[in-house]
Amino acid sequence: MPDSITDPWLEILGQAAQPHQDGGSDPKQQRSRQRKRELLAAATRVFARDGIAKAKMADVAKEAGIAVSSIYDYYPSKEALAYEIPIQRLAHLYAAFLEQVAPLPTMRDRLRLFLTMTVDHARDNPDWARLLYLEIWPSVLIEEARVRRSVDDFGRIIVAMLREGSRRGEFRADLDPHLSATILMGSITHMLITWLLYGRPQDLAAATGPMVDTLMGLIASPR
Amino acid sequence: MPDSITDPWLEILGQAAQPHQDGGSDPKQQRSRQRKRELLAAATRVFARDGIAKAKMADVAKEAGIAVSSIYDYYPSKEALAYEIPIQRLAHLYAAFLEQVAPLPTMRDRLRLFLTMTVDHARDNPDWARLLYLEIWPSVLIEEARVRRSVDDFGRIIVAMLREGSRRGEFRADLDPHLSATILMGSITHMLITWLLYGRPQDLAAATGPMVDTLMGLIASPR
DNA sequence: GTAAAAAGCGAATATTATTCGGAATTGGTC
DNA sequence: GACCAATTCCGAATAATATTCGCTTTTTAC
Incomplete structure (x- = not known):
């Protein structure tokens, strides 16, 4: 029995597989997109190690090799970064x-x-x-x-x-x-x-x- | 088949049902024990409403009707209180x-x-x-x-x-x-x-x- | 009734997320 | 290659809030 594209489960799956619109606007510069990825990876490591509540933005910044305040150029808050x-x-x-x-x-x-x-x-x-x-x-x-x-x-x-x-x-x-x-x-x-x-x-x-x-x-x- | 008290599952259950030793020392005064209970109840409400991370000790104190610093006479930290x-x-x-x-x-x-x-x-x-x-x-x-x-x-x-x-x-x-x-x-x-x-x-x-x-x-x- | 202990509190202190102003860097255009 | 505008970056404030401190008030024990 071939699937119909209108099968509800396929439709739901298709929607879920769409990468959602990124919270902020996509940065223009190539360097920035790369940084954003690195920052997310660094945050993942620190948050996983210390837990979101206890993790310090200073540690995330150090792990990513950037200044603390620069994090806020990419994500509006610690929560948004975690989510x-x-x-x-x-x-x-x-x-x-x-x-x-x-x-x-x-x-x-x-x-x-x-x-x-x-x-x-x-x-x-x-x-x-x-x-x-x-x-x-x-x-x-x-x-x-x-x-x-x-x-x-x-x-x-x-x-x-x-x-x-x-x-x-x-x-x-x-x-x-x-x-x-x-x-x-x-x-x-x-x-x-x-x-x-x-x-x-x-x-x-x-x-x-x-x-x-x-x-x-x-x-x-x-x- | 009657249970033997040595059944492992009963033994484990019996241990789990023991109220653990309270973290701090049990307060001597009657008033204080009551306060401690009230404080825990107030904290439960506030933490459930706002989440532990976002909840403010000031709100817990207000809910319990005591001063913020008095909380620390009962529990050493916000975490300990939550746990x-x-x-x-x-x-x-x-x-x-x-x-x-x-x-x-x-x-x-x-x-x-x-x-x-x-x-x-x-x-x-x-x-x-x-x-x-x-x-x-x-x-x-x-x-x-x-x-x-x-x-x-x-x-x-x-x-x-x-x-x-x-x-x-x-x-x-x-x-x-x-x-x-x-x-x-x-x-x-x-x-x-x-x-x-x-x-x-x-x-x-x-x-x-x-x-x-x-x-x-x-x-x-x-x- | 008094002294010691316990409970209570307001005012510092410390930690940390977030904001701000400006310096440095990049990408495009001539 | 030089300039401009936009972007990226950062150090130094600012703000929020958990925790500590010193002192006062209340309770308990004798």
């Missing part, structure tokens, strides 16, 4: 998934790929993952709509895929997709959180297979 | 569970009760729940051993109950208890987080039944 970090990379994740998902025939395989890619992405970018999963994702403080949307997209994509899978008869129809999505997202993020905080499971990649298998077994329609 | 909040109530939760769990015959019923009580406790104390689940639980910043232990106890209790249930043949033996525990804790906390952040599900109590049923069905040994 920019997850937005960009989440959009990358969604875009990468969008590229790889097309050849897979079943919603089951697609959902499995999405969960696996999410874990791999965190494992490959632990600093970023610390910020996203330990500080930003659950934070009350996020009024910033862009961050909120990036994070919410994750849930929307999963719910839409679950709906489509149910419609196709691949997933149990008796489970509320929101309930299933809560179990899927909660389990995956909790696994990531324990990995980030305690280093367990030691081999995250090896633990992901059984976890995803168990979760998919739960939502799969009985044969 | 005291989850410790006490988690110990209460564990103690309440310990009281109610004895009459239940099966580990299945006991685990179900534990999960349900956890959700109810959060619903009945939303300010506290905001602090615990949105700010403190996932936080990197917690070096404070006492907070860490309170939170870790939650996982230890679940893993121990899963082990005991497997030993008794109530739960599937082919699932790693850590994997099962991750799914249980992740699903429950994720449900609480979405409730706290988005108010969904609207009726948390009504959503808890199906959620717990689904989770228990996943780990129950096949008949």
Whole structure:
């Protein structure tokens, strides 16, 4: 069964994969764009190490090799700087998934790929993952709509895929997709959180297979 | 099968239910103990409303009706004040569970009760729940051993109950208890987080039944 | 009733995010 | 290659706020 571009889940994914409009205006000079990238990378390291609240702008500046006040030429505040970090990379994740998902025939395989890619992405970018999963994702403080949307997209994509899978008869129809999505997202993020905080499971990649298998077994329609 | 007091899960639960030694020395005067309680309640409200990082000690003082500098007669820092909040109530939760769990015959019923009580406790104390689940639980910043232990106890209790249930043949033996525990804790906390952040599900109590049923069905040994 | 201890407070102090004014650098144009 | 305008950069204020200090008031114990 070929996908229609109008499938809700594909539409939602497509929107989520768009890199959002950057908060400020895009700087004109080449040097500046590079600096902005370096600054974001430096901030990611410092924030991941010290936590956003305790991290000092002086340390970020030192890590980036620029003056403290120069940071404010690129980002209006410490918060805005911190929030920019997850937005960009989440959009990358969604875009990468969008590229790889097309050849897979079943919603089951697609959902499995999405969960696996999410874990791999965190494992490959632990600093970023610390910020996203330990500080930003659950934070009350996020009024910033862009961050909120990036994070919410994750849930929307999963719910839409679950709906489509149910419609196709691949997933149990008796489970509320929101309930299933809560179990899927909660389990995956909790696994990531324990990995980030305690280093367990030691081999995250090896633990992901059984976890995803168990979760998919739960939502799969009985044969 | 009567419980032995040496069952590991009971031992762990018993320890978790002990109110930890309070960080500072217990104040001698009656008035002071009362003030300390009021201060903690006021801080819970303010921190839940504004987030720990953004909350001002001046607001906490106003809410408690005392001078800012007096706060420091009770707690050494804003952080210590914030961290005291989850410790006490988690110990209460564990103690309440310990009281109610004895009459239940099966580990299945006991685990179900534990999960349900956890959700109810959060619903009945939303300010506290905001602090615990949105700010403190996932936080990197917690070096404070006492907070860490309170939170870790939650996982230890679940893993121990899963082990005991497997030993008794109530739960599937082919699932790693850590994997099962991750799914249980992740699903429950994720449900609480979405409730706290988005108010969904609207009726948390009504959503808890199906959620717990689904989770228990996943780990129950096949008949 | 009195002295010692505890609790309470307003006024400094210290830390740190943010702003400001101007100097240095860059990219385009002649 | 020289100039101009825009941009980038920085050191020195400024502002917000957690924490400390010295002193006063209240409570407890005898």
